[in-house]
Amino acid sequence: MRSWTTRWLSRALHQNWQAVSATAENKPRAYSRLISVVSGFPKNLAQSKYKPGKMGDDAWFTANTKSADVLGVADGVGGWRSYGIDPGEFATVLMWNCERLVKFSRFDPVKPVNLIASGFRELQANRKSILGSSTACIVVFNREDSSIYTANIGDSGFIIVRKGEIVHRSEEQQHYFNTPFQLSLPPPGHTDVLSDSPESANTTTFPVCNGDVILVATDGVFDNVPIKLLVDTLQGAGNQMI
């Protein structure tokens, strides 16, 4: 299972990089930006239907403004399935809200925690009640100071690879085994449910350079792919872009 996952992932990354580089313009740009690709698949690949932004219980988004590029992932907590709640819905709508907030410039590039908090607040304003919980990891590339600003709740995360080494990474947040920090909207009346506030996110900031490769992923990647292989694949893909 492990090697199949890895091969699939690295092949997908390569294919996507190639597609992007084929369409990239030749003239140099005046400003720095992220070039991004996404890859993933849900646990029940055979049964699930493709929906943009959603991979089974996980969700992602990318968005750009004049001042920043933003990446985000969220991992829906599977335990809700037994309550008749689709774990992926919470994660998907959370990420979609964050994407829309970025598009409407309702966010501060140096405060990604506020983006998560606003996305979560908008989730609650959905007329149809959306229940469930998820992790969240947001990475913002701020053009002004060429740095990334990150916020991470739970066990999703990111790594930054430069010259074959990890130079910066996120810290996992777990309450206990298999129970990451999570934003949640439990069914009303259930008071004993784990619910971490957006403000409990780990935040970091780090200056990045041309050629750095940033991977934002849910725990499925980090748990199944050996780290050396991951770093080598990312560095290889990054080298192709330069």
Next chain:
Amino acid sequence: MERYLKDLTLDRPDYLCQYVECVPLATNQYGTEADISYTALNLIGPPMHYPEHADHSDSYLLPSYGVWPMEAPSYAPEFGTAHLSARENLPIHDFVTVTFEQPVYPSKILIYETYNPSAVYRVWARVNEDEWKLMWDLRDHYSEPITFPEQARILEIHPPALKERTNMLRIEFMASSSKSDLAANRVHILDLPDELLLQIFSNLDLPTRQVTVQVCEKFARIASDSRLYREVNFQKCWMQTDVKLFNFVMKRCNNIRKLDLSWCGSCGSLKDCDVKRFLYQRGRSLTHLYMNEVTVTLDVLNKLDRYCPLLKELCMRNTSETLEVILVNNKALQHLKINCCPILDMKIIAATLGKCNHELVTLNAYKTYDWNTAGLISLQNCTKLQELDIGWTFQHDSTDDLLTLAVAHWPQLKRLCLAGVRSVSSEDVLQIAQHCPALEQLDLMGCIRVEESKVDAVLERCPRLRLLDLTYCSSIRLDWVEAARERYPTVCMIKMES
């Protein structure tokens, strides 16, 4: 979706297809200024959902619908509109202004309606910075009464040719269709007795009265009679309301009771110093004051209790400032509408209301923040409460039986809105059934814990119920609702889910 967007491409090089770039003002939306779900912000950019018919969170949704606001206890009939013909006095309470990047001569305007279409009543375009030209009027195309099928539609407008370019549209929405009957006939008027002239002049609009004083001394005297200015409505002629007209009225309205200044402020030409001067000089006798979409400074609000000691009804939509001082000094206050005011601390407001405003009949406070159970408990002192809207409050509370204690103290309750208050329990609804026999409108949208049996209790014990909204109540099935409709045909039960 792509198919519909392609239809817009035109093969003439001097034609331009633009989507909304910015939304400077929306008088009403299903959220606060900070929200992006359901708010007017979603008018920006290309249409995303047509032809799907649903209430998507990334489209613009108006909170009020149908005749129900007119049947609520807080409804006050319009005043100062006797001079308006049926054609002129439209039931328009809401509008939104949108701007586009490039000023153009519009040849076609498309409005994508994806949920309960037919709200649009008129469309105007702004030219020359301050003039509005009518682009479209519903009544020129459909005869009343109008009903549209519940499906998404594109309202296609072919406006009249404009002499100047425009990049701003104002889209007016109808509240409900209502008719007023007033006819005007021509009569030779110079020799009529004063009383009759007074009656005739009461049917003239304010700008016209301003002109009649110049005709002769007799007209000047009668048009200045303060009885003509007991109830003044500037909103109906907001486009023509300038400081001159304002001063004209101010000079003559010694005993003014009701004043509607809506839309004359931020969208019109009145400044807050004009408003302050008016209230200082003439506010003494005011019982009703509407200042929707008017910028009012804190300074004015702080003195409102002194300027208007008799105030019973105050409407200040889209003029967010602190409120507490008004409440403390206006013990006679009956109707308070503070929907979507995010800066108010409802703990303090509710406590103040419970302490000082026992005449309170209406509290509309949906999408306000910082509520707590203590707030609801303080409101128990407002035993004359007939209308309570606390939709989308208590978002972080999972307190059980939120309302159970409180409803027993509001026996006259006629309208109760609990939309989006997820913690409302079945027991709460049972208590409502037991303690509110006068209930006419109940909104339980999104209350996912409420069970069918408790809703049944409400239907059984509230014989005057006319409206029941059960949309997104996930514990209540559509076929149960359909069966309930058969048993209670006088109740309008709403369950609009995609």
